[in-house]
Structures are given as C-alpha cells and as structure tokens.
Amino acid sequence: MTAPESSPAFNLPSLSLSLRTLFTGFLAVIGLGMLMSGAQILLTHGMADGEFGVSRNDIVFSYYGNRNGSRMAEKLAGTMKDKASVADRAKLIEWIKAGSPRERWAPDVQPIVSSNCAKCHGTIPGLADFRTYKAVTAFTKVNDGASISALTRVSHIHLFGIAFISFFVCVIFSLSVGLPKWLKATVIALPFIFQFIDILSWWMTKWYPGFAYMTIVGGFSYHASSAFMILTSLYQMWVMPWRGRTSDEHAWIRLP
Numbered sequence: 001m002t003a004p005e006s007s008p009a010f011n012l013p014s015l016s017l018s019l020r021t022l023f024t025g026f027l028a029v030i031g032l033g034m035l036m037s038g039a040q041i042l043l044t045h046g047m048a049d050g051e052f053g054v055s056r057n058d059i060v061f062s063y064y065g066n067r068n069g070s071r072m073a074e075k076l077a078g079t080m081k082d083k084a085s086v087a088d089r090a091k092l093i094e095w096i097k098a099g100s101p102r103e104r105w106a107p108d109v110q111p112i113v114s115s116n117c118a119k120c121h122g123t124i125p126g127l128a129d130f131r132t133y134k135a136v137t138a139f140t141k142v143n144d145g146a147s148i149s150a151l152t153r154v155s156h157i158h159l160f161g162i163a164f165i166s167f168f169v170c171v172i173f174s175l176s177v178g179l180p181k182w183l184k185a186t187v188i189a190l191p192f193i194f195q196f197i198d199i200l201s202w203w204m205t206k207w208y209p210g211f212a213y214m215t216i217v218g219g220f221s222y223h224a225s226s227a228f229m230i231l232t233s234l235y236q237m238w239v240m241p242w243r244g245r246t247s248d249e250h251a252w253i254r255l256p
C-alpha cells in the first residue's frame with residue numbers, strides 16, 4: 001500500500017495543534033523525569049564510594065560490593081577507627097576474619113563491643129544497633145554488593161518501565177523529517193540497545209567489576225540518544241512551522 005505523492009504529508013511539522021500539544025506534554029514530563037533520574041543516580045550511586053560524582057568505583061561498590069572486607073572491618077579502619085584501642089580493634093578484625101563464630105561472641109567480642117561501641121550503637125536512634133550477636137553479624141559478612149533479588153527486582157522494573165518510555169519517544173521521533181532513513185532507524189534502535197547494555201552491565205559487574213564502565217557508557221548513551229530525539233521532535237513540531245517551513249516527506253509510509 002502506498003500513498004499517492006499528492007496526498008498531504010504526515011510528519012512532525014504538519015501535525016495538528018492538539019497532537020503537538022499531546023506530544024509536547026509527554027516529552028516535557030519524560031525530559032524532566034530523565035533529569036530527576038540523573039540527580040537520583042548522583043545522590044545514591046554517586047555517593048557509594050563516599051565522594052560526590054559517579055565514578056567507576058561507585059558502580060563497583062553498588063553492584064560488586066567490597067569483597068576485601070565487611071562493612072564493620074571497613075569502618076574500623078575508617079570513621080570508627082578512634083572508637084576502640086588498637087588491641088581491641090585487632091581482636092574485632094580477627095574475629096570478623098574468622099567468620100564471626102558465635103561461641104566467641106559472649107566471652108571475647110561482646111565485652112569489647114559493649115564498652116566501646118554500644119554507647120552509640122544501641123542508644124542513638126537510626127544508628128546500627130550492636131547489642132546482639134545477630135545485629136552485629138549483619139555487618140561482619142563480606143559486602144558482596146547488590147543481592148540477586150534486588151538486581152532482579154530493579155531489572156524487571158527498568159525493562160518494563162523504560163521500554164514504554166522509549167517506545168513513545170521513538171514513535172514521536174519516527175515522524176521527524178530530513179534525516180536519512182538509515183540514520184533515523186539507527187537512532188530509534190539506540191535506546192533499546194543501550195537499555196539492554198545498561199541492565200546486562202549491572203549483572204556483569206556483580207561478578208566482574210571491570211564491567212562498571214559498561215554501566216556508565218550504557219546509561220550515558222541512553223540519555224544522550226533520548227535527549228537527541230526529544231529535542232529534534234520539539235524543534236520540528238514548533239520551530240519549523242513557526243518559521244513557515246514545511247516538509248512533503250511521508251514519515252510513516254514507504255514510497256516506491
């Protein structure tokens with residue numbers, strides 16, 4: 001089925017005011033959502049290594065964890081260093097390295113924790129409570145990053161949610177004019193490819209920290225290709241007609 005060359009062209013600059021309003025409303029909300037997700041990434045993953053800004057280390061900390069040690073060992077060498085004597089800290093670290101055996105908790109470890117740590121951890125609300133064996137061992141296990149169940153949950157939410165967003169952004173962009181066919185089709189494929197790369201990279205980073213770069217590249221490229229489509233669509237819907245420029249390109253049908 002082909003449209004006669006003389007039928008009016010269907011493309012972004014030729015859309016009715018109501019359709020342009022609908023598309024613009026959607027793109028504006030999605031654009032704002034993307035800015036918010038960028039800010040959210042900065043504030044959560046961005047702070048994972050304790051420094052502002054997203055780096056390879058942040059991604060590694062979030063997905064792979066810090067396998068050299070537990071949260072407790074990390075803190076005993078970090079901000080909690082001055083909370084116990086060298087000898088007591090050494091005993092704690094040695095117990096953590098031995099796998100936090102329960103039979104040594106009451107005789108050896110609990111007295112150190114009670115006298116050095118529990119005056120804050122156990123009294124100050126919101127702070128990790130270290131009064132029981134169970135509560136302490138939650139911090140003495142090796143920190144191996146995101147759990148499989150957390151990754152599965154976040155992956156499926158992202159895959160479904162982002163596919164919807166990309167679909168509508170791409171449908172709108174598919175009505176654009178002036179780009180070579182192959183370039184337009186490539187740009188439309190990109191968000192789906194980068195979304196796939198992004199999610200695959202989380203899983204890969206969980207086992208191989210080297211894949212953290214893939215997360216940064218996938219996430220950045222996803223946003224860049226979406227931003228390109230949103231800005232091009234807005235330009236062609238509003239600026240082109242406003243300047244009196246139209247196009248006779250049939251954006252949605254293949255002419256012979």
Ligand code: HEC
Nearest residue numbers: 071072075076079080083084116117119120121127128139
């Ligand atoms: C003077 C109060 C105080 C004492 C004493 C104290 N801590 Fe803390 N601890 C804090 C505060 C405040 C934080 C949160 C800020 C931070 O992480 O540095 C914290 C955080 C931690 C965390 C990280 C908890 C989390 O949710 O990730 C660990 C582990 C920890 N402390 C271990 C210890 C150990 C072990 C001792 C005893 C040797 C100890 N702390 C003694 C105040 C204290």
